[in-house]
Amino acid sequence: MNPELIEKITRLIVEKLQAQNPPGGGGAANSVAPSASAVKFWDHTSSSEPKNISRPALNVSDAKVEEGQGRIEFGNYSESNSVRKKESAVKKEEQRTEAIYPASGVENPFDPEELKNLISKTPSRIGVGRAGSRPKTDTWLKFRFDHAAAVDAVYGDVNEELLKRLDLFKVSTKVRDKEVYIRRPDLGRKLSDEAKQMISEKCRKAPTVQIIVSDGLSSSAVEENVEDVYLSLQQSLKSLGLDSGTPFYIEKGRVAVMDDVGEALLPKVVVLLIGERPGLVSAESLSAYLCFEPRKGTIEADRMVISNIHKGGIPPVEAGAYLGTVIQKILKYEASGVSLVQKEG
């Protein structure tokens, strides 16, 4: 099937459904703007009253209708999309937060206030109403859309411009192709021979902290969040007086690829910023894996992670600042993961 055709039809149906809803009828859909087949971000950390921030999973706001061909072009993750443009789209979306939320699809709820309260407690698709025994069409389409965004995040590539801006050079693992990457996790955990040689030449040896970035299972996680985490982490390390080595980017990496980096560069602590497996709530969640002296044979229990770093989870800038404190603790106890917990006693 032609994917553009599917997108076009999806959009048309969603718009039509939303147009049918009478204005102010209390339904969910009419408060959602046509382009806002949005992913709702969820704040897992805050104990205060939750506020959902919605923004489009894809750059839907950048979508253009090309009159001649009559097809709708969706934004993609490739170089053609400047980050600036994305940011403005984000801002615009966020201003509409109030309008998008809350979104209950239940007709004549028994207790609207309580329903609102329940919906605010979870990013899951609750209170969406139903048509017979099935979800309503727009709920279903939104679900499919979020699923598609997740798939795109896995198969996308990280923008070269971003890597250039952060001054990260690129190396790869033993994986060349995404299909292989998905089927052979073991290959994603090994640096290619060229990569090993390149980092040995380019990187400073035995730094206190080695920062590495990898797309992992979500290139969009890296595109959206890595810059803020990285800059904030750099600042945090600097204020704590911790020196960090030459950072670089590993394409199609898995978490344990840090062991190869540890062998080659002998850092005290490795911080690996890597895209998380996308879910239906967010396809853009980033993790920071930390390990004290990772080497061949490092066990998983000695790695630790701060996950859920994205615009609706842990704010990337705050995560970067916090990571500095965690690294300081790892260095103090000379351990990470379960060993750190044990030493802390």
Next chain:
Amino acid sequence: MFNNSLNSKAHRHFRIEVIIIKRYEPQKEDILSAGIDIGTSTTKLVISKFSLMNMAGGMHMPRIEIINKEVLYRSPIYRTPLRTTTTIDMEAVETIVREEYAKAGIEAKDIQTGAVIITGETATKQNAEETIHSLSDHAGEFLVATAGPDLEGIIAAKGSGAYEYSKKTGKVIANIDIGGGTANVAVYKAGKLCGTCTLHIGGRLIEFAGNQIKSVSPPIKKLLQQWGPSSAAKEGDSRHVTVIQKLTDFMAAVIARMLNRELLESDKPLLLGHEPDWQEDIEVIMFSGGISECIYKYETGAAGTAQYDDIGEMLAASLRESKELSLWKWVKPFETVRATVLGAGTQTTEISGATIHVESNELPLRNLPVYQIPFGQVLQDGLKRMPEAITQALEIYDPQREGQNFALYLTEMPYLGFRDIQELAAVILSSIQAKPNHQQPLVIVLESDHAKVLGQTLKVQNPSGSIICIDQIRVEHGDYIDIGHLLQTSVVPVVIKTLTFHH
């Protein structure tokens, strides 16, 4: 002998097991909180223990919450010691507190948070402000001084169980806390505050001595004057004048009218401060405070239940028999006379976010007024307003430029990237140049989770300045906040309050 060695062997074996099964324990900490209520008629104290724990999973940034509150000690109920009719006996109050701490087996230095509240008519005494500040200084390193009729109502509603009831049932409940001097009403719906109101209604507004009236408080005098010469009741009159029954019945009726937001012009002498400011229709009512004790008798037989020679019992009877008040469902409170002190001891402390930037040598900080700067979700708008906002804050809180510090509360922040944070920090630092005392710590409270990065950035841009940057606290413009010591779990206790003395 034989038995002994067997036991010790078993013991050793057991110890080895313990080491092997040592599990991951989430970060935990206990802190002690004190509540002290100096009311019109009575003074009381509670000590409670808060358990703090990291509620976030191992993969998240820490999120410290108060998971349990346990009341360890309740003092007897003392008469509030007065030196004259217009001054509080400060020494006597401090003696009570000291002795009660000793009975509870704690020392002032063990108290890590809590609040002293001065309520009702006592807040009108000449040395009310002095008393409460002195007490908060002596009775614990971070014991917060609070006052204000709205706050009294809110704290009482939390201590009586009204707040919990509304949260559980979703109903609209009015908690009416009537003590010696004032009736403080707070209305909650589903755990949300709808409004407050305070009336000059209390048991001690007319006091007796033997068979005679000993004193009549000014608002009541004013009311009786309005009623005309036939309703006179003055010092020295017999306590059996019929006007007293009429007065307590009237008070019950005023409460009913206040709950319906239908106060008459002739009721106004009893109003203290603003009119009822909730919009909801009240479904159920709860009484707490000393008068509620006269109704429910929870404390009968307990120490300190003295006879009060005043109109308290008559007022309680009038409430019980009021036709107007019987139209609502009455819910029994968890606490009667101790509602406010329990609220002060257990419901005033909040916990900051766990990723913050503080400089321990500056803490605790007390009585900082809060100046809110809403960004309206647009960073540039907020930045543009910042210099002017800080000048305004100075005008309000430090007009003489004496160096009264204040906290900036930044709200409605958009999503902030690293460069936005840099810009924000630079604008804050340049704007606070207007402050007269540059040695003062810069105190920033954020609604969103950005305190660590903002604090760090401010420190990088201004290494010599002292910075306190905390987040995930909800305050309001015009509130006062106190920020306590950094706890082991890397959070600070924060008490948000008002400081209004009724004169």
